[in-house]
């Protein structure tokens with residue numbers, strides 16, 4: 001059993017009374033966390049100071065983990081804007097926009113676990129908004145009208161927000177990157193519905209580009225309006241888990257020279273968007 005305290009109106013809960021020792025020894029903690037994640041979208045463990053081995057061992061009990069064979073610890077990715085610490089530092093600037101991880105993958109990630117090892121002096125907070133709540137917010141008429149729409153998600157759409165005037169070489173590279181079409185409304189196995197939105201959402205399939213983009217922007221703005229967002233102000237040793245199936249997230253901009261360093265583990269999904 002775990003004790004929870006709600007953090008936001010529609011997303012986020014702090015898990016109380018769990019220390020590092022419980023991550024190692026509490027046999028019931030993983031299943032309790034998975035249920036709490038489904039119910040709350042984001043779980044916050046303050047000041048638990050998980051070392052990498054403990055984080056990986058715990059994540060192995062949440063599900064299958066994404067492994068990077070070239071990383072010193074294959075299950076851990078270092079999130080940093082310092083290119084000497086992260087090979088994808090430049091790409092990480094794209095995470096300043098609201099997004100869902102893995103929308104161009106066949107099956108998006110189920111959850112992400114992030115632990116704070118060094119902090120930014122300014123910025124670097126992580127913000128979350130529920131995409132289940134975004135669907136519930138729609139009027140019955142909107143739910144009906146948008147229920148059959150399909151949206152193209154692409155790496156290119158995400159990158160174009162960062163670089164609106166790309167060179168022909170850059171555009172040619174984008175064209176080779178993944179694209180994937182998804183329904184706007186994800187009808188989950190659980191019976192719940194969520195909206196699939198964010199920086200990779202390019203346009204509504206079969207619509208003129210401009211009105212489709214306007215609809216996607218409008219829905220994103222409503223989903224992420226201030227009172228619907230939980231903003232996590234990191235302290236050293238915090239661990240946060242979010243449910244990528246029902247949550248949009250973004251990081252608040254911070255200086256590229258910042259020491260901010262997060263250790264990330266990704267839990268694989270087993271449910272395609274449908």
Ligand SMILES: [Fe+2]
Pocket residue numbers: 095099100101249
């Ligand atoms: Fe992300």
